[in-house]
Amino acid sequence: MTHRFQINLRGIIDLLSNHLYSRPEVFVRELLQNAVDAITARQHLSSKHSGEITLAVTSPRGKPPTLEVTDNGIGLTEDEIHQFLATIGETSKRDAEGRRTGDYLGQFGIGLLSCFVVSKEIVVVTRSVRDNSPAVEWRGQEDGTYSVRTLDLDIAPGTQVYLSCRAGKEELFRTESIKDLALHYGVLLPYPIRVTNGRASFVVNEEGAPWRRAYSGEKARTQALLRFGKQVFGTAFLDAIPLRSRAGRADGVAFVLPHPANLSARRAHRVYLRNMLLSEEADNLLPEWAFFVKAVVNADDLRPTASREGFYEDERLEAARVELGDCLRDYLIHLAEEESSRFQRFLAVHHLALKALAAQDEECYRLFIDWLPFETTQGRQTVRSLREPSKVVRYVDDVAQYHQMEKVAAAQGFTLVNAGYVYEAELLSRLPEIYPDMEVLQIDSAALAQDFDELALDEQDRIHDFLEAATDALRAFKCRPEVRKFKPADLPALFSAGADARFFRSLEQSKETADPLFQGVLGSLEAGRGNAPQTELIFNFDNPLIQRLTKMRPTSIVRRAIEVLYVQGLLLAHQPLTARELGILSQGLAGLLDPLIVPSEPARPKESEL
Amino acid sequence: MTDPRDQIVDLLCEAEGLPHGPAKVALLEEAVQLADSLNDLDLGFEARNGLMEAANFSGRPDIILVAFTWCLAQYDRDRERFDSYDILWKYKWVITIAYQFPEISRPRLEQLLDDIDRRYREAGSTNYGVSLVRRKLMVHFGEWQKARAAHSQFRKCRRDFLSDCPACVAASNCYYFASQRHWGRAVQAAQPVLQNRLTCTEEPHRTLANVLRPLFHLGRLEEARVYQRRGYRLVGQANHFVEQHAEHLQFAVLLGDMAQAKRLLERHLSGALQIVTVDDRFQFLLAGRLWTDRLRSRGTRKLKVRLPKGLPSPDADGKSDVSALGAWFTAQSQEIAQRFDARNGTNAFQQQIDELPELLRLALD
Numbered sequence: 001m002t003h004r005f006q007i008n009l010r011g012i013i014d015l016l017s018n019h020l021y022s023r024p025e026v027f028v029r030e031l032l033q034n035a036v037d038a039i040t041a042r043q044h045l046s047s048k049h050s051g052e053i054t055l056a057v058t059s060p061r062g063k064p065p066t067l068e069v070t071d072n073g074i075g076l077t078e079d080e081i082h083q084f085l086a087t088i089g090e091t092s093k094r095d096a097e098g099r100r101t102g103d104y105l106g107q108f109g110i111g112l113l114s115c116f117v118v119s120k121e122i123v124v125v126t127r128s129v130r131d132n133s134p135a136v137e138w139r140g141q142e143d144g145t146y147s148v149r150t151l152d153l154d155i156a157p158g159t160q161v162y163l164s165c166r167a168g169k170e171e172l173f174r175t176e177s178i179k180d181l182a183l184h185y186g187v188l189l190p191y192p193i194r195v196t197n198g199r200a201s202f203v204v205n206e207e208g209a210p211w212r213r214a215y216s217g218e219k220a221r222t223q224a225l226l227r228f229g230k231q232v233f234g235t236a237f238l239d240a241i242p243l244r245s246r247a248g249r250a251d252g253v254a255f256v257l258p259h260p261a262n263l264s265a266r267r268a269h270r271v272y273l274r275n276m277l278l279s280e281e282a283d284n285l286l287p288e289w290a291f292f293v294k295a296v297v298n299a300d301d302l303r304p305t306a307s308r309e310g311f312y313e314d315e316r317l318e319a320a321r322v323e324l325g326d327c328l329r330d331y332l333i334h335l336a337e338e339e340s341s342r343f344q345r346f347l348a349v350h351h352l353a354l355k356a357l358a359a360q361d362e363e364c365y366r367l368f369i370d371w372l373p374f375e376t377t378q379g380r381q382t383v384r385s386l387r388e389p390s391k392v393v394r395y396v397d398d399v400a401q402y403h404q405m406e407k408v409a410a411a412q413g414f415t416l417v418n419a420g421y422v423y424e425a426e427l428l429s430r431l432p433e434i435y436p437d438m439e440v441l442q443i444d445s446a447a448l449a450q451d452f453d454e455l456a457l458d459e460q461d462r463i464h465d466f467l468e469a470a471t472d473a474l475r476a477f478k479c480r481p482e483v484r485k486f487k488p489a490d491l492p493a494l495f496s497a498g499a500d501a502r503f504f505r506s507l508e509q510s511k512e513t514a515d516p517l518f519q520g521v522l523g524s525l526e527a528g529r530g531n532a533p534q535t536e537l538i539f540n541f542d543n544p545l546i547q548r549l550t551k552m553r554p555t556s557i558v559r560r561a562i563e564v565l566y567v568q569g570l571l572l573a574h575q576p577l578t579a580r581e582l583g584i585l586s587q588g589l590a591g592l593l594d595p596l597i598v599p600s601e602p603a604r605p606k607e608s609e610l
Numbered sequence: 611m612t613d614p615r616d617q618i619v620d621l622l623c624e625a626e627g628l629p630h631g632p633a634k635v636a637l638l639e640e641a642v643q644l645a646d647s648l649n650d651l652d653l654g655f656e657a658r659n660g661l662m663e664a665a666n667f668s669g670r671p672d673i674i675l676v677a678f679t680w681c682l683a684q685y686d687r688d689r690e691r692f693d694s695y696d697i698l699w700k701y702k703w704v705i706t707i708a709y710q711f712p713e714i715s716r717p718r719l720e721q722l723l724d725d726i727d728r729r730y731r732e733a734g735s736t737n738y739g740v741s742l743v744r745r746k747l748m749v750h751f752g753e754w755q756k757a758r759a760a761h762s763q764f765r766k767c768r769r770d771f772l773s774d775c776p777a778c779v780a781a782s783n784c785y786y787f788a789s790q791r792h793w794g795r796a797v798q799a800a801q802p803v804l805q806n807r808l809t810c811t812e813e814p815h816r817t818l819a820n821v822l823r824p825l826f827h828l829g830r831l832e833e834a835r836v837y838q839r840r841g842y843r844l845v846g847q848a849n850h851f852v853e854q855h856a857e858h859l860q861f862a863v864l865l866g867d868m869a870q871a872k873r874l875l876e877r878h879l880s881g882a883l884q885i886v887t888v889d890d891r892f893q894f895l896l897a898g899r900l901w902t903d904r905l906r907s908r909g910t911r912k913l914k915v916r917l918p919k920g921l922p923s924p925d926a927d928g929k930s931d932v933s934a935l936g937a938w939f940t941a942q943s944q945e946i947a948q949r950f951d952a953r954n955g956t957n958a959f960q961q962q963i964d965e966l967p968e969l970l971r972l973a974l975d
Contacts, residue, residue: 262627288847312806313806313840315836315839315840318839318840318843359847360847397632398632398636399633399636399637399640400636400639400640420632420633420636421628421633422628422629422631422633502639503672503673503676506639506642506676506677507676509646509680510676510677510679510680510683511679513679513680513683513684514679514680514682514683515682515683515686517718517721517722517725518679518682518683520718521675521679521708521714521718521722522675522676522679524711524713524714524715524718525672525675525676525711525713525714527713528711528712528713528714571647575643575647576642576643576646576647577647
C-alpha cells in the first residue's frame, strides 16, 4: 500500500519564506497569480467572462490591518479544497522550469502558503462556478491545522482570501504598499486590479500596457512610453522603441539609455510572462549588440528558467531575439535615413553600440559606417571626414602603440586613427568593400618611421660614426638604431616596439625571475618564434642634443649617452626596465659624470657585461 | 601630481569595463608595465592576474605563459604575500597552453605535469584537477593508453576547491570521448551543457561546436543543426574560438552546405592563420582541406573566394584554383603535423590528416 508523507506545514512555511521567496512582498504576486489563474480557468468555460481583482485593505484602530483579495474566477468546491492541501506535498517544488502550469489546485495551495509569511491565519471563502456549489470557508493556521465548513451564503462565484497582518509586517499592509506591489506585478494585466481602503478606491492598472494603447499620433505615443519608462526605471530615456515578435508572442518597448552603456555590463531587462512580472533581470532577451537599451517585454509563449531570472535559452527565444533585434535595427535605419538630427544625438551617446551592430550586420555596415566616429591624431573624426580628403586611411590596432606614436604623428601632421578598441580595426579594414578606391593600411611605429624624412647624403656621412657606435651599444638590447628627421624637435629619440617586440621584452623580464623549469619553457617559446623582433630607437637629427653627439668623436661618453637615451626612450614609452637596463641608469650616469669629477682619470674600459 | 598607482588602478577599472579582446589585453599590459616600472610587486601581481584572464579569453595564451612565470616566481619567493589560489588555478591553464606550442619539448611538458602534481598535493587537493589536465595532454600526444589511465584516475577523485567548474568538466569529458570515437558517450557527456543546465564563460560555446561531429557520426542531423545555429551565434564573433570555427566549417562541408562553408572559410581563415596556438590552426587547416576536397569531388575546379594574403593568388578573372588551394592547405597542415609528431614522439597528427578521405566519404550531398 502507498503512504503519504505527513506534511509539517510549519516547516514548509519556513522553507518558503527562507528559500523560495526571497522577499516577503511576493505574497502579493502569489495572490495575484492565483486570481489570474482562476479567472483564466473561468474564461476557458465562458470566453466572454471579464475578470476583475480587488485588493481591499482595512486599517482598524488598535487591531492589526487586514487584506482581502477577491477575484471573480472559477472558485473552488469543498472537494477541491481538500485536494489542494493534499497535493501541496507533490507540487511544492515547481516543475523544472519553475512554471505554475502543473496542477492548478496544487499551485493554488502553494501560492496561498506564501501568505503565512505575513499572516498567522488565512481564511478563504470561495464558491465554485459549477452548478449548485455552496460557498465554502477554509480556515488555515500556521501550525498546519485547518477547518473547512460550508456556508449558507448566496455569494457570486469566485474566491476571497483574508489575511491578518503579522506583527512587524505592517509596512506591507499599507494601502500605498499594496498599490505599488499590485502595479509592480500586474500592470500589464488586461482586466482591472482594484485597490480599496474604506471608501477610497483605485484601479492600479487602469491604462494597461502603455504600448498597447491607441494614441493620437507617434509623438503622443513616444511621450507616453517615455513617461512609462521614467515611472518604471526612474530614468529619463532618450527615446522609446516599440518591440514586437511573433516568435514567443512577445511585445513591449525598448528605452534608449541616456548615457553611454558599458559593453560588458550586465543587461537587465524587465520581463513579464503572460502579463505577470517574471523578472527584472532578464539578460538574454535582446541581441548582444543591443546594450544601449533597457526593455520591458511581455511574452505569452516563452519558457521561464528554473530560477525565474529570465527566459530559457531555446530555439523559440532565439527566434524572438532575432525579431526583437530587427525592431531595434529598423528603428536605427529609420533614424539614419529620415531623422538626421535625432540620429546625431543618438550617435553622440551610443556610437559604440552602433559599431558593434555594424560589425555584425552587413546592411547596417553600409548604412552606418560613414557616421561612425574614431579617435585620430586630428581629433575625433567620422569615417566620412576621414575618407573625403584622402584615399588612404592609416590605423593602429593597438592602443598602447597608438599612444606611443600619437604625439609624433600629430607633430608630423599625419592623420592616424586609433582602432585599438573592439570592432574598430575590423570596421576600418572592410572599407574597401564599399569604397573600392580606398586604401586602408594598418601601420605600426616602424611603418610610421618610414614616413619620417630621410637624411641627405652629406648628412648621412656626418652621422656615420655615431650610427656605428649606437649599433654597437644597442646590439645587446636587440635594438636597432636609426637616424631620421622628425617633429617635435625637442624629442631626441623615439623608442618603437611593435606588439611582438613588447611581448619579447616582457618574456625576457619574466625569464630573469623564473626558476629553471619555467626558464626552459619561456626559452623554448622564445626560440620557437625565430628571430626576436627587434625594437628600434630612432634618433632625431633635428634635435640639438643629437646634433652635438653626432659631431663628437665616438668615445665612451657618446656610448653612455646613447645608452641613457635608450633608457629614456623606454621610460617615455612606459616600458618596464630589465635589471640590465636599470643598471645603465646608474652606471651610465656615473660614466657620464666621471670624467667631469676626476678629469685626470682615464675613461673606464667598456662594460664587459654589455 | 597624481599618484601613478592611481593610474594603474584606473587602467584596471577601464579594462574591467571592456569585453575580452585585444583592447582589454593592451590596457592590462600597460597596467603591468606601469606597475613594473614602479617596482610595485602587489600591483604587478594583480594586473597580471587580470591580464591572464583577458588573454585567456582573447586568444593570446602566449601572454599567459609569460605573465604566469613572473607570478609563480614572485609567489615562490614570498608565499605569504601572494594568493596561492590564483596561482594554482591558473597552473592548469598553463599546461594546457604549453602543449600547444610544438617548440616546448615533451620532457619539459612532463616536468610541468610533475610540478603541478606536487604543488596540488602540497595544497591538499585531490587529484581531480590534475588528472583532467593529464588526460587532455595524453589525448594531445595520442598516448591513448595513458589517456585512459588518467581518465580512470579522474573518475576515482572527488571534486575540490581546485576543480574546474562542472560545465568545463562536462565539456572536457565530451572532448575526451570524441577523441576516443565514442560518439554516443561524447554526446551524453555534453548533455548538461547542451541543455543549459551548466554554463560558464566559455560554455556552451565550445561544446555546441564540439558535439557536431559526434552527432554527425550518429546520424542525428536535426539535433546537430539546432546546436550549430545556437553555437555559431556564440563563437562567430570572437577570433579566439578557432577550433570551434574549424568544427563549424567541417560540419557545413559534411552536410554539403557549400555556400555556408565558403562563408565560414572567408570569415575565419585569416584569424586561424594568425592565432598563436598552432594546433587550433591545424584543425582549421584540416577543415579547409576537407572543403577543397569536397569541392573537387563535386566537380568545382575554380571559384571566387576572398582569401587572406599568402595564399595562392587568383587568376585574371579573380578565381582561385581549388587544387592549388587544397595543396596549400595540405602543405601547411603537414608542416604542423610533423612538428607536433616529432615533439610528441607519436603520429597522432599525421593520422588526422590520413583520416580525411574516410571522413570525406561520409559527406552528404
